[in-house]
Amino acid sequence: MAGWDDFLTEQDRQHLAAWGKRAPDGFGKRPVLLMVDFFYAALGHERKPILESIRDWPMSCGLEGWAAVDRTVPLLAAARKHKIPVIYARGMKGFPSDWFRRGDVTAGRNRSLEQLPPELRAMSNEIVAELAPAPGELVIEKAAASMFSGTPLLFHLRGIEADTVVICGETTSGCVRAATVDAATYRFRVGVVGECCFDRTQASHHVNLFDIHQKYGDVIDARTAVDYFGTVAGWHTPR
Secondary structure: OHHHHHHOOHHHHHHHHHHOOOOOOOOOOOEEEEEEOOEHHHOOOOOOOHHHHOOOOOOOOHHHHHHHHHHHHHHHHHHHHOOOOEEEEEEOOOOOOOHHHOEEHHHOEEOOOOOOOHHHHHHOOOEOHHHOOOOOOEEEEEOOOOOOOOOOHHHHHHHOOOOEEEEEEEOHHHHHHHHHHHHHHOOOEEEEEEEEEEOOOHHHHHHHHHHHHHHOOEEEOHHHHHHHHHHOOOOOOOO
16 A cells, blocks of 8 residues: 555665565455444544544544545445455443543543533444444444454354454554454454555554554455455355
8 A cells, every 4th residue: 555655764665675575465265344443433423624523523533534434335335245244343332441431631632522412422332324234244342442352253253264354444553453463363364455444643544554564464455355355255154
């Protein structure tokens, strides 16, 4: 992905010429699409630039997030068309360490959603309508960054004999990266769809995609993911 090139130093380029990744790691025959935290708290309920959106939604990623949502719509449609299992993650409502309640007003920061009107606060954890789960698709609630942490995801993936996870969502530097590292740790092949991920900080987005591609899996574009799903269509038959 060319986006990270702008953040590399000359020393980085020389080091990559000697040590960098030479070829994709590749994928298996039994993929699952993981949809990480496509909820309103990370986007806002209206499409606004990030510096406007954070006035109401302090965790918003703004228009770059919505652009990633729009690029994910056809990816999700392709997964469903080819009968690739789709699994969603979102925050666990009411958990005592709920990140949505974090705030540090004294330091000039406030990530709390408590200032939202009740009707908007109620929708903060809901997956955006453009990517809403279809009947029968698994939605996992999590209390930590990785959707593997403290959830049944690993057992489910092993139960259906998946060998590959294709990941998209937010934030690239947070929950997407955490899921990617855990997936690689558990010996799944990993693809991260770079243009279907987003972050609040542009540098964090691109640098973390670079790290992921060098260390934990393959960063791919949506077209590559769609084509890949076509080659393994129908691998999973629900029991």
